[in-house]
Each structure stands twice: as C-alpha cells, then as structure tokens.
Amino acid sequence: MSFRSVFISVFLGTSLIVAAIILNAKRPLRDTAQPSLEFVRSTGKCAECHRKETSAVVHQFERSRHAAEGVTCLDCHQALDKQEPLEHRGFTISKHLTAKNCSQCHATEYNQFIKSRHAAPAWAAVLGHQDFTPEQIAFAETYHKGAVDRDANQLAIKEGPGAINKGCLGCHSIGKPNEDGSIGTCTACHARHWASVALAREPETCGQCHMGPDHSQIEIYYESKHGVIYNSYKKQMNLKAHPKKLTTQDMPVPTCATCHMSGLEGLKVTHDTTERLSYWLFAAVSDKRPTYQQGQDAMKEVCLKCHTAPHVEEFYREAEVVVEATNEKVNEANALMAALREEGLITPVPFDEPIEFLAFDLWHYYGRTAKHGAFMGGADFVQWHGNYELLVKITEMKQIAKELRTEHARSKE
Ligand code: HEC
Ligand code: HEC
Ligand code: HEC
Ligand code: HEC
Ligand code: HEC
Ligand code: HEC
Ligand code: HEC
Ligand code: HEC
Numbered sequence: 001m002s003f004r005s006v007f008i009s010v011f012l013g014t015s016l017i018v019a020a021i022i023l024n025a026k027r028p029l030r031d032t033a034q035p036s037l038e039f040v041r042s043t044g045k046c047a048e049c050h051r052k053e054t055s056a057v058v059h060q061f062e063r064s065r066h067a068a069e070g071v072t073c074l075d076c077h078q079a080l081d082k083q084e085p086l087e088h089r090g091f092t093i094s095k096h097l098t099a100k101n102c103s104q105c106h107a108t109e110y111n112q113f114i115k116s117r118h119a120a121p122a123w124a125a126v127l128g129h130q131d132f133t134p135e136q137i138a139f140a141e142t143y144h145k146g147a148v149d150r151d152a153n154q155l156a157i158k159e160g161p162g163a164i165n166k167g168c169l170g171c172h173s174i175g176k177p178n179e180d181g182s183i184g185t186c187t188a189c190h191a192r193h194w195a196s197v198a199l200a201r202e203p204e205t206c207g208q209c210h211m212g213p214d215h216s217q218i219e220i221y222y223e224s225k226h227g228v229i230y231n232s233y234k235k236q237m238n239l240k241a242h243p244k245k246l247t248t249q250d251m252p253v254p255t256c257a258t259c260h261m262s263g264l265e266g267l268k269v270t271h272d273t274t275e276r277l278s279y280w281l282f283a284a285v286s287d288k289r290p291t292y293q294q295g296q297d298a299m300k301e302v303c304l305k306c307h308t309a310p311h312v313e314e315f316y317r318e319a320e321v322v323v324e325a326t327n328e329k330v331n332e333a334n335a336l337m338a339a340l341r342e343e344g345l346i347t348p349v350p351f352d353e354p355i356e357f358l359a360f361d362l363w364h365y366y367g368r369t370a371k372h373g374a375f376m377g378g379a380d381f382v383q384w385h386g387n388y389e390l391l392v393k394i395t396e397m398k399q400i401a402k403e404l405r406t407e408h409a410r411s412k413e
Contacts, residue, residue: 153168
C-alpha cells in the first residue's frame with residue numbers, strides 16, 4: 001500500500017468517526033444515553049419487552065419521578081393480598097391495579113383521600129350503599145353523615161344501566177369500591193405512568209368531571225381573573241415544583257388544586273378535598289357544614305398567601321349573601337312542589353312530570369351555579385346562568401301550578 005492510499009484511508013476513517021460523533025450528538029438524548037444502571041434495574045425485563053409492545057407506556061414512565069427514584073414496574077404491578085394474580089411472561093402481576101397498589105408507598109395520601117367525598121360518597125351518590133361493606137359505610141359516615149348509607153339515585157335508576165356505567169360512573173368511579181377492599185382511583189388525577197403532580201395541578205384535570213351546568217367549576221374558573229391570568233402565564237409557571245416546596249414563585253396564581261389541595265408556602269398538602277370547605281354547596285338548600293369554621297379558616301389561609309385579609313373577608317361576606325338568597329329561592333320552589341303534592345295535583349313518584357324537571361333544574365343547575373360562581377369568581381354564572389334562570393324557572397313553575405289548579409277545579413265542576 002502506498003503512503004498516499006494509507007493517508008486517504010486514515011483520513012476517510014477519521015472523518016467517518018468524527019461525522020458519526022457529530023451526528024450522534026445531534027440525536028435526541030433519550031436515544032443515545034445508555035440507560036443508567038439504576039434505570040435498568042428499575043425497569044428490567046418489563047421495560048425491555050414493553051419497549052417493543054405498548055412502547056408509549058415505557059416512554060411515559062421514563063418521564064416520571066418514579067423512574068428517577070428507581071420505582072420499578074413490578075413495584076406497582078405486583079399482585080397484592082386479595083388481588084387476582086395473572087401469570088405474565090414469567091412474572092406474577094395483578095389483573096387490576098387500584099388505590100391499594102399506590103397506598104403501599106403513599107399511605108398518607110390514601111388515608112386523606114378516603115376521608116374525602118371523592119371516595120365512598122362519590123360512588124354512593126349514584127349506586128347507594130349496596131357495594132360497600134358495613135365497615136366502609138361506618139368509616140365514611142363518621143366524616144359525611146348520610147353520604148354513603150343511602151339508596152341508589154332515583155334519576156340514575158330511571159335513566160338505566162347504559163347511562164349509569166358510561167355516564168355517571170365515568171366521573172363517580174373516582175370513589176369506586178375495589179375488590180381488594182380499597183376505595184378509589186388515584187390515576188383519575190395523576191394518570192397511570194406519568195404519576196404527575198404537574199398534571200394534577202392543571203385545571204383541565206379536575207375539569208374532566210367538574211364541568212357542565214350542574215357543576216360548572218371549570219367554566220367559572222376560566223372566566224375568573226385567576227383562570228384568565230393562569231391561561232396567559234401558564235408557560236412561565238413551574239407546575240412540576242415538589243409539593244412540599246411549592247411557593248407563590250412557582251405558581252403566582254391559583255388553579256383548582258392550589259385552593260383545594262396544595263401545600264402553598266408551607267401549608268399542608270391534602271388529599272381530603274373536603275377539608276377547606278364550609279358549605280354543602282351541591283345541596284338544594286345549602287347549610288353550613290359541621291366543620292364550617294375549620295373549613296373556612298383553612299381556605300382563607302390559602303387566599304392570604306396572595307391577598308390581604310380585608311379583601312378576603314369581603315369576598316366571603318358577599319358570597320355568603322348569595323348562598324342565603326339562593327336558599328330562599330329554592331325554598332320557595334320546594335314549598336310550591338310540596339303544596340302541589342299535598343293537593344294531589346302531582347304524584348309522589350319523582351321524575352314523572354314536567355314540573356319536577358323544572359324544579360330539579362332550578363336548584364341543580366341554576367341554584368348551584370349561582371353559589372359556585374359566587375365562591376370562585378364567576379360573575380356571569382352568579383347572574384345570567386344563575387339568578388336570571390332562577391327567576392325564569394320559578395315563573396314557569398308558578399304558571400304550571402296555576403294551570404294544574406284550574407284544571408283540577410274544572411274537573412270537579
Ligand atoms: C417478553 C415480553 C413481555 C414481558 C417480559 C412483559 N410483558 Fe407485559 N405484555 C406483553 C405483551 C405482548 C402484552 C399484550 C398482552 C399479552 O399478549 O399478554 C402485555 C400486556 C401487559 C399488561 C396488560 C395486561 C392485561 O391483561 O391487560 C400489563 C399490565 C403488563 N403487560 C405489564 C408487565 C409488567 C409489569 C411486566 C414485568 C413484570 C411485563 N409486563 C413483562 C409483553 C411482555
Ligand atoms: C405508579 C405505578 C405504575 C408503575 C410504576 C407502572 N405502572 Fe403500568 N399501570 C399502572 C396502572 C394503575 C395501570 C392501569 C391498570 C388497570 O387499569 O388495572 C397500568 C397499566 C399498564 C399496562 C396496560 C396499559 C393499557 O392501557 O392497556 C401496561 C402494558 C403497563 N401498565 C406496563 C407497565 C410497564 C412496562 C411499566 C414499567 C416500565 C409500568 N407499567 C410501570 C401503574 C403503574
Ligand atoms: C414502591 C413504592 C411506590 C409505589 C407503589 C407508588 N409510588 Fe408514587 N412515589 C414513590 C416515590 C419514592 C416517589 C418520590 C417521592 C418524592 O420525591 O418525595 C413517588 C412520587 C409520587 C408522586 C409525586 C410525583 C411528582 O412529580 O412529584 C405521585 C403523584 C405519585 N407518586 C403517585 C403514585 C400513584 C398514583 C401510584 C399508584 C398508581 C404510586 N405513586 C405508586 C413511590 C411509589
Ligand atoms: C374523575 C372525576 C373527578 C375528578 C378528576 C375530580 N373530581 Fe372532584 N369530585 C368528583 C365527584 C364525583 C365529586 C362529588 C362527590 C360527592 O359529593 O358525592 C367531587 C367533589 C369534589 C369536591 C367537593 C368535596 C365535598 O366535600 O363536597 C371538591 C372540592 C373537588 N371535588 C375538587 C376537585 C379538584 C380540585 C380536582 C382536581 C385536582 C378534582 N376534584 C378532580 C369527581 C372528580
Ligand atoms: C361529568 C362528570 C359527572 C357525571 C357524568 C355525573 N356526575 Fe354527579 N357529580 C359530579 C361532580 C363533579 C359532582 C360534585 C359537585 C359539587 O360538589 O359541586 C357531582 C355531584 C353529584 C351529586 C351530589 C353529591 C352527593 O354526594 O350527593 C349526586 C347525587 C350526583 N352527582 C349523582 C350523579 C348521578 C346519579 C349521575 C348520573 C345520572 C351523575 N351524578 C353524573 C360529576 C359527574
Ligand atoms: C382529585 C385529584 C387527585 C386524586 C384523586 C389523587 N391525587 Fe395525588 N395529588 C393531587 C394534586 C393536585 C397533588 C399536588 C398538590 C400540590 O399542588 O402540591 C397531588 C400530590 C400527590 C403526591 C405528592 C405529595 C407530596 O406531598 O409530595 C402523591 C404521592 C400523591 N398525590 C399520591 C396520590 C395517591 C396515592 C392517590 C390515591 C389514593 C392520589 N394521589 C389521588 C391530586 C389528586
Ligand atoms: C381561588 C381559589 C379557588 C379556585 C382557584 C377554585 N376553587 Fe373551588 N372553591 C373555592 C371556594 C372558596 C369554595 C367554597 C368553599 C366553602 O364552602 O366555603 C369552592 C367550592 C368548590 C366546590 C364546591 C363543593 C360543594 O360544596 O359543592 C367544588 C366542587 C370546587 N370548588 C371545585 C373546584 C374546581 C374543580 C376548580 C377548578 C376548575 C376550583 N374549585 C377552583 C375556591 C377555589
Ligand atoms: C397563588 C396566589 C393566589 C391565591 C392563592 C388566590 N389568589 Fe386571588 N388573585 C390572585 C391574582 C394574581 C389575581 C389577579 C390580581 C390582578 O388583577 O392583578 C387575583 C384576583 C382575585 C380576585 C379578583 C380581583 C379583584 O380584587 O377583584 C378575587 C376576588 C380573588 N382573587 C379572590 C381570591 C380568594 C377568595 C382566594 C382564596 C379562596 C384567592 N383569591 C386565592 C392570586 C391568588
């Protein structure tokens with residue numbers, strides 16, 4: 001080989017290596033970085049194979065804090081006591097994962113969660129007490145009297161199993177009683193493999209269920225000053241901040257989670273979404289909760305991280321006026337219905353006459369909306385979707401009542 005050809009081969013060889021290095025450096029980090037020893041250990045054979053089958057699952061998991069902390073696939077997927085085991089490629093995994101799998105490592109969150117209305121009360125709101133053990137009922141009743149020890153919802157029965165399973169339970173399964181004895185679905189807010197707090201802090205995550213005319217929380221939030229500013233400045237916020245270190249620098253405006261759950265500026269994170277509430281706003285007539293004072297103090301503490309006390313006090317005073325006024329209007333409608341029943345002009349059976357739907361819409365849509373709007377900054381919901389509609393519905397109800405009475409009088413002649 002001549003000197004010249006040796007030189008050319010060395011030159012070409014070197015160029016190829018350099019080009020390969022340059023090209024390689026430009027590829028996304030994920031593809032080139034050798035998995036760390038810890039990561040290989042943490043995912044092992046599951047990830048190796050699932051990188052080919054349902055690879056999205058592995059990519060989601062890789063982005064989670066779980067992967068960074070060395071939690072393995074099998075840590076979550078192993079079959080626990082009272083879970084149906086499934087033989088799977090040389091491993092035994094659980095056929096279904098529930099809050100029980102998460103609670104192995106997150107007992108604090110689970111224990112708060114099961115005290116909330118997101119747990120047993122949410123399921124019982126649709127199907128009543130039938131799916132719960134006496135112990136589960138007794139536990140839930142100590143925190144929410146009457147919320148689990150009740151019958152299945154009349155409207156749900158009337159609408160039938162299709163509506164119940166794909167409709168009601170699509171949202172209310174957040175409090176599903178699981179076969180392994182645990183209650184609830186943690187992934188409703190965190191998703192399965194991301195296990196993300198950033199996702200749980202997004203208003204849309206709560207808005208999956210907290211939407212529509214009967215609980216317009218997401219719509220109210222969007223029109224509130226909080227929602228408008230959040231949506232404009234979201235990209236500048238640090239939604240991934242560690243829950244125990246969340247500051248107003250990370251999130252200078254609140255989302256649903258901030259007010260109802262977060263440990264902002266040293267407050268305690270809570271999975272008991274009931275903790276910071278003072279009224280039963282979802283009820284037809286909203287009474288104070290037994291924990292009225294604690295609930296209100298706890299929520300005000302959150303507001304006070306960003307606002308001054310007079311501002312917050314005035315806000316609550318005005319919202320309470322709306323609760324009182326709405327209660328009065330709903331009471332008036334209820335009295336009208338009671339009188340019609342007493343006079344025998346409507347049947348005692350629920351949801352079989354048009355006026356009953358009017359009476360239901362009156363409190364369930366418009367009464368609730370007015371109250372929720374007042375507490376979460378939705379002026380349009382307090383008024384046009386709230387008080388205005390209350391007036392329309394009560395007027396229609398009075399007209400129907402008048403007609404029923406006239407008809408009845410005529411039939412007696
Ligand atoms: C050699 C390949 C391979 C390995 C190893 C493997 N899986 Fe799978 N897994 C699959 C395939 C393929 C499917 C699709 C369904 C099927 O064919 O069983 C699947 C399905 C699943 C499902 C859905 C099961 C269902 O019934 O819906 C889960 C959960 C799962 N795997 C978790 C794991 C976990 C956790 C590990 C490690 C402990 C693991 N897999 C190891 C290939 C594998
Ligand atoms: C934080 C807990 C957790 C970890 C860690 C975890 N999973 Fe899962 N995985 C879940 C949950 C919850 C489900 C939903 C199970 C159910 O519905 O019963 C699920 C479902 C699945 C499914 C079925 C997906 C579908 O949509 O059909 C596969 C496959 C799977 N996991 C594989 C894996 C693999 C592979 C790993 C590791 C790379 C892993 N999981 C790590 C919690 C976890
Ligand atoms: C084997 C133990 C283990 C299991 C099982 C487990 N986790 Fe975790 N989880 C951890 C550890 C460790 C961390 C990191 C803690 C920290 O950073 O303070 C964590 C962190 C989290 C975080 C905070 C993530 C963040 O971005 O800050 C969430 C949310 C979470 N887990 C949800 C779940 C859910 C939901 C399940 C069940 C589907 C689950 N975990 C199952 C161990 C586990
Ligand atoms: C999968 C559906 C679903 C998601 C997601 C969801 N919720 Fe709920 N939430 C419900 C249901 C159903 C109820 C009603 C439970 C009851 O009173 O029976 C409820 C009730 C509540 C209550 C009232 C509790 C009480 O004591 O009256 C608050 C506050 C709340 N949710 C906040 C949130 C926040 C904040 C988020 C997001 C971080 C969220 N929810 C995500 C379904 C959901
Ligand atoms: C889009 C999600 C969604 C659907 C679908 C849904 N709900 Fe709800 N439901 C909620 C949320 C969110 C609340 C909490 C409202 C609040 O606290 O302001 C709630 C509250 C309730 C309440 C009052 C709380 C309680 O514990 O008494 C009852 C009763 C109820 N729902 C029954 C039903 C029935 C029955 C169906 C089906 C016919 C149904 N829901 C369909 C999300 C939903
Ligand atoms: C209603 C929505 C919702 C449900 C359901 C839910 N979480 Fe969370 N979770 C959140 C939010 C929001 C945060 C972050 C709070 C904050 O902003 O700091 C969080 C934070 C966490 C953290 C981090 C806490 C910390 O202090 O580091 C863990 C762990 C966790 N959740 C586990 C669970 C488990 C386990 C379940 C089921 C028992 C569950 N979550 C159910 C919304 C939810
Ligand atoms: C600025 C703080 C703040 C934000 C942001 C916020 N809320 Fe609220 N929320 C409140 C206050 C205050 C109340 C009334 C508390 C009471 O009863 O004293 C309330 C009431 C509720 C209730 C009514 C519970 C009942 O008794 O019927 C639900 C459900 C709820 N919020 C969910 C949400 C959801 C979902 C979001 C986001 C789309 C959200 N909230 C955003 C402060 C907030
Ligand atoms: C994380 C910080 C933060 C928290 C927590 C918070 N707010 Fe705000 N709030 C803001 C910001 C920022 C604005 C927009 C101020 C502006 O116009 O520049 C705002 C605006 C408002 C406004 C409209 C402005 C006005 O004066 O008309 C009201 C009302 C309000 N907040 C009430 C509350 C109440 C009540 C709570 C607690 C339930 C609360 N906020 C919690 C940051 C917060």
